[in-house]
Amino acid sequence: MMNLKKNLAYLVRHLREKHRLSVRNRHTDSEVWYMYISPLNLLAGLLAFVLILFIIVTTTVAYTPILDLVPGYPGSRSRTMLVENVMRLDSLEMELRNMQVYSENIALIMAGKNPVTRNDIHTPDSASPHGGTTVAPVAEDSLLRSQMETPSGAYSLDDPDAARKSLRSSMELQSPVKGVVAEEFDPTERRYGIGLATTDNQQVMAVADGTVISSGWTPEEGFVVYVQHGDNMVSVYRHNARLLKKAGERVSRGEIIGYTGDGRTAEGSKKLFEFELWHNGSPVDPRRYIVF
Template sequence: MAKDNKKSKLKQKLTDKYRLVILNEDTFQERFSLKLSRLNVFVLGGVFSIILITLTTLLIAFTSLREYIPGYSSTELKRKATRLTYESDSLKTKLAILENYAKAIKPVLTGEIEPEDIDSVQAESQKKRIDESKLNATKTDSLFREQVEDDDLFLFTNGANDKANIVFFAPVTGSITQKFDAVEKHYAIDIVAKTDTPVKAVADGTVIFAEWTAETGYVIMVQHSSEFVSVYKHNGNLLKNQGDFVKSGEVIASVGSTGELTTGPHLHFELWNNGYPVNPVNYIDFE
């Protein structure tokens, strides 16, 4: 009975009604009144606390304020870390080259290998003097040289297969802002598209590269038949990994604007054949 009385008293305390009244201090006129109970105050306080905690969490998670919290790294810091990683790899490569050079030249400096006799080398070179008069090009030689230089100027297009044995699928459709220009060494075309637009494989093949680069952001490369390789740069994210097999028209990435050399949301698309860059417009209809 005592327990029941305690429970009833506790329930009575929680459910007892109270009135909150706001009065005019001079006239004592009632301006505002509100009925409350202890239970209502606890419930409202709990709901308000949950909402406040949720809003604070969302504010930190989806805004730049999280960069001021210990443990979070800024986007600029990630970019610098990536660039420093590539620079350190380059320094390691240069250091390895210098070490190999030092090992190669060390026997000469320490006397383990005797240098060749300079006088004998000079004598041998005098015996092999070249008649400079024979080096003057004739008119026929000059014309032939000009023809060869013109042919070699665009060797990357003549050396590639002009006719593909496979049918290519457009990676994205849209307007081309920068065309293939061999003179400017822009061996690709830039296609403007909205962010997160699906990027599709131009043909069946195997992913041979899918990584982040500092200059061109997320890059994916696919090896196709007939010695074709397609390259997709500045992607927002990658949906395939190295070694994955993809079908023609399968989504492999999304349009983005990543990398230091990007100029906005677009796809930088390259097509290579037998090691030479070719104009993708000759093989694919992008409109």
Template sequence: MWSFFADLVQKVGTEQTIVVMDAEGVGKTRRHHVRPSRMVAMWGGSLAAAGLLAALLVAFTPLRTQIPGYGTEEMKESARLNTLRVRALQDSLAAQRDYIQRLRRLITGRVEPAPPSDGARSESGAGGGAVATGEAGPPASEGPSGASARNAHQQPAFAPSPRSGATASAPGGLSFPLSPPVANGFPTRGFDVATGHYGIDVAVSEGDYVRSVGDGYVVWADWAQDGGYTIAVQHAGGYLSVYKHNKRLLKQLGDRVTAQEPVAVTGNTGAVTTGPHLHFELWQNGLAQGPDAYIAGW
């Protein structure tokens, strides 16, 4: 066999005749005229085509990942980016869980008063327009004990003056003074930090509409043990309005509401209630505000 190929290679450019016959010389003899140069070109072309096909398969298919060492840097970079994304997602979920827990404590009334801060006191005292407790301010005859109780819950909130005749536009989209959330009713218990009452109770008839004090989105609409059917609306600027002891809720979590749009029906639900009334709270950036300084007529 090797001698046959050696004879072909020796005379590559000349045409040669190959005789095919049986070993015993019996049968028909067949002659083939071949040119070795053409045979070499065909073999070389076939090998080149096979190599090109293999290169294409490796370059454009996942087979390249099976080559040891190929794409190692790219895979390391991808793994690093995925790790960063997972950590960012974990941080986001942790922050969301913390926000939900704080909102749950806010809705259920389990809010601890913030410790007094000398810096916050000095800022609230020098700001002029800011009110420490979120109310119009204690009477001049109030004793030191009452003032210390109010200062125990710092409220760096914007409280428009009730005496300003024009309607002011506050940071966050709420327009002050706010319209009352109920058309008929009168306050029976005010905002009192010392006793942990971070809102105002308004006596109402059962079955009246409870209206949102501003545009926003419903972030809570569920039953609470103390507050009964409770709904909370998140407004721009960090403001949150809460409406408790409702008979029925008219909105669901995630609904968008506009100012003075009905969100619930007044009632007498929940463990902490002595009759049909609305417990209304107003918060800003996690701090309770005195609603009577914000609501017209209260």
């Protein structure tokens, strides 16, 4: 400890005095290399090295994605994703407000009142009790209300068959398979479609243009495919032997999407091909729209 203090005191007193730093051969004790250096030069060189290292590290962190490789550290990629998510959230919030305004205006029209144009989509307006300005009544509003209230109207709320008529008139559905209806549509018995007796390995066709939203296999139902169509309609095809389409693929009316199965039940009877038709989230009888 005393020698260390003496050496430090010596270096402090002789900061500018040069010292000989040499490298000697251990075997021959001959000098191989030497240089003259002062403690002040050594300190300045160390500070310069630290400064250069700091500049290199700062530049690397600022202009390269090296922090993304550090586990748990929010790098530039994470910050970019955060900004994108915030923008998406803002867009969704705006869409929800627009939908709310639309629903409120429909309710006002049905009640015989004038709809309101919202001004608070971006900035709230406290001048109006509804946060917007009243829209002058137009003939289209009265026409819509009369169609909703008239029993024979196309959009009648009192006619339970109006939605079915609209759906049937707007679509021309293809029969998915050729077969005999063996089980009728009966939601009370948890039969949300019909059962068809078909031949083995028969072509299964899409009933209308649409997009496959699910395609998979289960032990109870075999290969099952769901197709989303227009007018919020979904067709379901169960007990297939194999499928030709995957989720996300577009299909056309009459296009082959699979083949019927040849499976057997526990009693030995052949499994029926099951077809379901859903509209606005509710099952409908396929025989009302398709001739089997």
